[in-house]
Amino acid sequence: MSLSKKIALAAGLATSFIATTAMADDVRIALVVKSLGNGFFEAAARGAEEAAGELGGVEIIYTGPTDTTAEGQIEVINSLIAQRVDAIAVSANDPDALVPALQKAMDRGITVISWDSGVAPEGREMHLSPSSNALIGQTIIKLAADEMPDGGQVAILSATSTSTNQNIWIEEMNAVMGDYLNIEVVATVYGDDLADKSYRETQGLIQTYPDLDAIIAPTSVGIVAAAQAVADAGKIGEVNVTGLGLPSEMAGAIESGASKSFAIWNPVDLGYATTMLAYNLATDAATAEVGAEIGMGRMGTATLDDNNEAAMSTPFKYDASNIDEFKSVF
Amino acid sequence: MSISDTALRTIPNRLHSRGYRLIRSWEVLLLGVAILIFFANTQASPYFLDPWNLSDASFNFTEKAMIAFAMALLIITGEIDLSVAGIIALSSTAMGYALQLGAGTPTLVLIGLSVGVLCGAFNGVLITKMGLPSIVVTIGTMSLFRGIAYIVLGDQAFNGYPSDFSVFGRGYAFGVITWEIVIFVVLAIGFGVLLHLTNFGRKLYVIGNNPTAALFSGVKVQRTKMILFLLTGLMSGLAAVCLTSRLGSTRPSIALGWELEVVTMVVLGGISILGGSGTIVGVVIAALVMGMVTFGLGLLNVPGIVMSIFIGGLLIGVIALPRLIGLIAAQRKR
Numbered sequence: 001m002s003l004s005k006k007i008a009l010a011a012g013l014a015t016s017f018i019a020t021t022a023m024a025d026d027v028r029i030a031l032v033v034k035s036l037g038n039g040f041f042e043a044a045a046r047g048a049e050e051a052a053g054e055l056g057g058v059e060i061i062y063t064g065p066t067d068t069t070a071e072g073q074i075e076v077i078n079s080l081i082a083q084r085v086d087a088i089a090v091s092a093n094d095p096d097a098l099v100p101a102l103q104k105a106m107d108r109g110i111t112v113i114s115w116d117s118g119v120a121p122e123g124r125e126m127h128l129s130p131s132s133n134a135l136i137g138q139t140i141i142k143l144a145a146d147e148m149p150d151g152g153q154v155a156i157l158s159a160t161s162t163s164t165n166q167n168i169w170i171e172e173m174n175a176v177m178g179d180y181l182n183i184e185v186v187a188t189v190y191g192d193d194l195a196d197k198s199y200r201e202t203q204g205l206i207q208t209y210p211d212l213d214a215i216i217a218p219t220s221v222g223i224v225a226a227a228q229a230v231a232d233a234g235k236i237g238e239v240n241v242t243g244l245g246l247p248s249e250m251a252g253a254i255e256s257g258a259s260k261s262f263a264i265w266n267p268v269d270l271g272y273a274t275t276m277l278a279y280n281l282a283t284d285a286a287t288a289e290v291g292a293e294i295g296m297g298r299m300g301t302a303t304l305d306d307n308n309e310a311a312m313s314t315p316f317k318y319d320a321s322n323i324d325e326f327k328s329v330f
Numbered sequence: 331m332s333i334s335d336t337a338l339r340t341i342p343n344r345l346h347s348r349g350y351r352l353i354r355s356w357e358v359l360l361l362g363v364a365i366l367i368f369f370a371n372t373q374a375s376p377y378f379l380d381p382w383n384l385s386d387a388s389f390n391f392t393e394k395a396m397i398a399f400a401m402a403l404l405i406i407t408g409e410i411d412l413s414v415a416g417i418i419a420l421s422s423t424a425m426g427y428a429l430q431l432g433a434g435t436p437t438l439v440l441i442g443l444s445v446g447v448l449c450g451a452f453n454g455v456l457i458t459k460m461g462l463p464s465i466v467v468t469i470g471t472m473s474l475f476r477g478i479a480y481i482v483l484g485d486q487a488f489n490g491y492p493s494d495f496s497v498f499g500r501g502y503a504f505g506v507i508t509w510e511i512v513i514f515v516v517l518a519i520g521f522g523v524l525l526h527l528t529n530f531g532r533k534l535y536v537i538g539n540n541p542t543a544a545l546f547s548g549v550k551v552q553r554t555k556m557i558l559f560l561l562t563g564l565m566s567g568l569a570a571v572c573l574t575s576r577l578g579s580t581r582p583s584i585a586l587g588w589e590l591e592v593v594t595m596v597v598l599g600g601i602s603i604l605g606g607s608g609t610i611v612g613v614v615i616a617a618l619v620m621g622m623v624t625f626g627l628g629l630l631n632v633p634g635i636v637m638s639i640f641i642g643g644l645l646i647g648v649i650a651l652p653r654l655i656g657l658i659a660a661q662r663k664r
Binding site: 061074 | 489500577579624625631633
C-alpha cells in the first residue's frame with residue numbers, strides 16, 4: 001500500500017470514528033472523578049449510565065486523571081471545555097484549585113456541579129453530598145437499634161477525639177437518642193483510625209461491659225478492627241458491630257456474623273442522582289438557586305440550602321442480602 | 331591487509347555529510363513525530379484546531395517545560411534534580427504564607443523565586459561541596475521540601491491570592507497568546523543561546539562527556555554544577571509562581587509527580603540520560619509533543635492511564651528507533 005493510500009485510509013477511519021461517537025443533539029454530561037480505576041467511581045459511572053438510559057438522548061463522558069491531583073483534573077476539564085460538553089459534574093481533588101478552570105467552563109455556558117467531594121461555591125452551580133450529617137447520625141443508631149428490639153447497651157468506637165466528621169455524626173446521633181429510650185450509650189472510645197489501636201479499644205470495651213449488645217463505629221477503619229476483635233473474642237451473636245464501612249472490607253464480617261449490617265452511601269445512586277441533576281440544570285428544566293427543588297429521578301428531589309448544597313439520601317444499608325453484589329465494587 | 335593498503339586510506343573528519351547527519355538527527359525524527367501527532371489530532375477531533383482550545387491546552391506543558399530547560403543542562407553534565415516538584419510545593423507554600431502576612435504581588439513573586447533558588451542552593455551545596463550523588467540527595471530533598479509544605483499546611487490550603495497575581499497563570503499577552511507561552515518562548519531562546527552559543531554551554535558538554543578531563547582542562551566543574559542547581563531551583567520557583575497563579579491556591583500536594591514528567595520531557599527531547607549530548611530544540615519539540623498528545627487524547631476522553639501508557643510507549647519507541655535503525659544498518663553492511 002502506498003503512503004498516500006495509507007494516510008487516506010487513516011483519515012477515513014478517523015472520520016467514521018467521529019461520526020459514530022458524537023451525536024450532535026445529545027446532551028453530553030461529563031462525570032469527572034478523582035481518579036480512574038477506583039471501584040467507587042466505576043459504580044457511580046454505572047449509575048450515570050442508568051440515568052442516561054432512563055432520560056434518553058444523553059451521552060455520559062466518564063473521565064478523570066490517573067492520579068488524584070488537581071492539575072490532572074484541570075487538564076481533563078480544559079479538554080471538556082474544548083469539546084463544548086453541556087455539563088460537567090466533578091468530584092474534586094481540591095476544592096479551591098479547580099475554581100478558575102470551572103469558572104471558565106461556566107463562562108462558556110457549561111453547567112457545572114460538584115458531587116461527592118465538593119468545589120468552593122464560586123466554582124460550581126450546586127453541590128450534591130451523598131448524605132447529610134443529620135442523616136448519617138440517625139442512620140448509625142437505627143442500624144444498631146434494629147438488631148436489638150429489647151434495648152440494651154451500645155458503645156461507640158470513633159476515630160480521633162478531634163475528628164470533625166465523626167464528632168458531628170455522634171452529636172447528631174445523640175440528638176435523636178430520645179427515640180430510643182431503652183438503649184444506653186455506655187462509652188465512647190477512640191481508635192484514632194488505626195487498626196491496632198481500634199482493635200485494642202474494642203477488646204477493652206468487651207471486657208469492661210460484659211452485657212454490651214452493639215458497637216457503633218462511624219469510621220471505616222474502626223468498624224473492620226472492631227468486627228475482628230469481636231470475632232476473636234468469640235462474641236459473635238452477642239455483640240453486633242455496625243456503623244460506616246466499605247463493603248469490600250466488611251464482607252468477611254458480614255459473612256461471619258460479627259456485623260449484621262452497616263451503612264455507607266451507594267455510589268450507583270450517587271452517580272444516578274448527579275446525572276439527573278446535571279441534566280435538569282443543563283436543559284434549563286431547573287435553576288440552581290437557594291431553596292430550589294430539583295428532581296433526581298428515582299432518588300426523589302434535592303433541596304438546595306443556603307450554599308446551594310443538597311444531600312441525596314440516608315446512607316445505604318448493606319447486609320447479607322446485598323454484600324456480595326457490592327463487595328467487588330468498592 | 332598490507333601496510334600499503336592502510337597508508338592509502340584517508341580518514342575523514344566526519345563520517346557523514348552535514349545534511350545526512352541532520353536528517354538522521356533526533357530532533358528531525360522528533361519533529362516528524364510531532365507533525366504526525368498534530369495531523370492525527372486534527373483528524374481525530376473537530377475541536378483540536380481551535381486557537382482558544384490550543385491556548386488553553388498549552389498549560390499542559392508550559393510550566394513543566396520551564397523546569398525542563400534547566401533540567402536539560404543539568405542532565406547534560408551528568409547530574410539530575412528530582413526535587414523540582416518538591417521545590418514547587420515549598421515555594422508555593424512560602425508564597426501562600428507571605429500572602430497571609432499581607433504580601434503584595436511583587437513580593438510574592440520575589441519570594442517564590444527566592445525560595446526556588448534557596449532550595450537549589452541546598453541541593454547544590456550537598457552535591458558539589460560534599461560530593462554526594464545528585465540522585466540520592468534530590469530523592470531526599472524531594473520528600474524534605476514537600477514535607478515542610480505538608481507540615482505548614484496539613485490538609486489546609488492557602489487561597490485568596492490578589493487578582494493581579496493571576497496574570498502569570500491566567501493572563502493573555504495578546505490575543506490567544508498567554509503570558510506562559512511568552513515565558514516559554516523567551517526561556518527556550520535564552521536557554522538555546524546559553525547552551526549552544528556560549529562558552530558556558532560548551533563546558534557543559536565537556537563535563538558531561540568526561541568530568542575528569544574537564545577538570546584537568548581548567549573547567550570549574552563543581553562551580554558550574556552549582557550554578558546549574560541554582561538555575562534549576564530558580565526555574566522551579568518560576569514554575570511555582572505560574573502554577574500557583576493559575577490554580578489561585580496552594581496545597582501541599584501541588585505539582586505532585588511532576589519531576590518524572592519533566593525528566594520524561596528532557597529524555598524524549600534527546601538529552602542523553604548519561605550526559606554529554608542533546609539540544610534545547612529537542613526539548614522544545616518534546617514539550618510540544620507531550621502537550622499535544624495529552625490534549626489530543628483528552629479530547630477523545632481517553633482515560634489518563636492510557637495516556638501515561640502512550641507517553642511511556644512514545645518515549646521507549648523514540649529512544650529505541652534510532653538504535654534499531656543503527657542495528658539494521660550494521661547488519662546490512664556485514
